[in-house]
Amino acid sequence: MDSSLEELGEVGVRIYIYLLTSKEPKGVREVSRELGIPVSTVHYNIKKLEEKGLVRKDNNGYTIARVVPIKGFIVIGRKLIHKFFIYSLFFIGILIGEIIKATISDIDIDDFLITVIVSLAGFSLFFYEAIKIHIKLK
Numbered sequence: 001m002d003s004s005l006e007e008l009g010e011v012g013v014r015i016y017i018y019l020l021t022s023k024e025p026k027g028v029r030e031v032s033r034e035l036g037i038p039v040s041t042v043h044y045n046i047k048k049l050e051e052k053g054l055v056r057k058d059n060n061g062y063t064i065a066r067v068v069p070i071k072g073f074i075v076i077g078r079k080l081i082h083k084f085f086i087y088s089l090f091f092i093g094i095l096i097g098e099i100i101k102a103t104i105s106d107i108d109i110d111d112f113l114i115t116v117i118v119s120l121a122g123f124s125l126f127f128y129e130a131i132k133i134h135i136k137l138k
Helices: 007-022 027-034 039-051 083-104 109-137
Strands: 055-058 059-066 072-074 079-082
Touching: 007 027, 007 039, 007 059, 007 079, 027 039, 027 059, 039 055, 039 059, 072 083, 079 083, 079 109, 083 109
Parallel strands: none
Antiparallel strands: 055 059, 072 079
16 A cells, blocks of 8 residues: 555545546545545544545535555546456456366366365455455455
């Protein structure tokens, strides 16, 4: 995580992520309501974000001024993708490749089953963890 975010604490990071993934500017009360955080706490943390140059205020509310790296995530536009989701795609790719290989050539059934089981387990675990993190951020 960028040092700018590490100093903010969990609430500051949650507010930053909420503003990052929002399509339009948000006011303090709206952030408070959406995240279930007291207005005074949101106001305090937004001021800290503003001092660091991470958010800015305009007539409609607060928006992201600067995108910084967030540990464990890839930021694409206004979307956050957790590294576990990328890992799950790797395992599903192995599974699809193995199935394609099995349909076009003779394979050892034992190796096929082991590869399918391991890739399904890897996909399932990483995908489950990515979903848990995604839900926690909401």
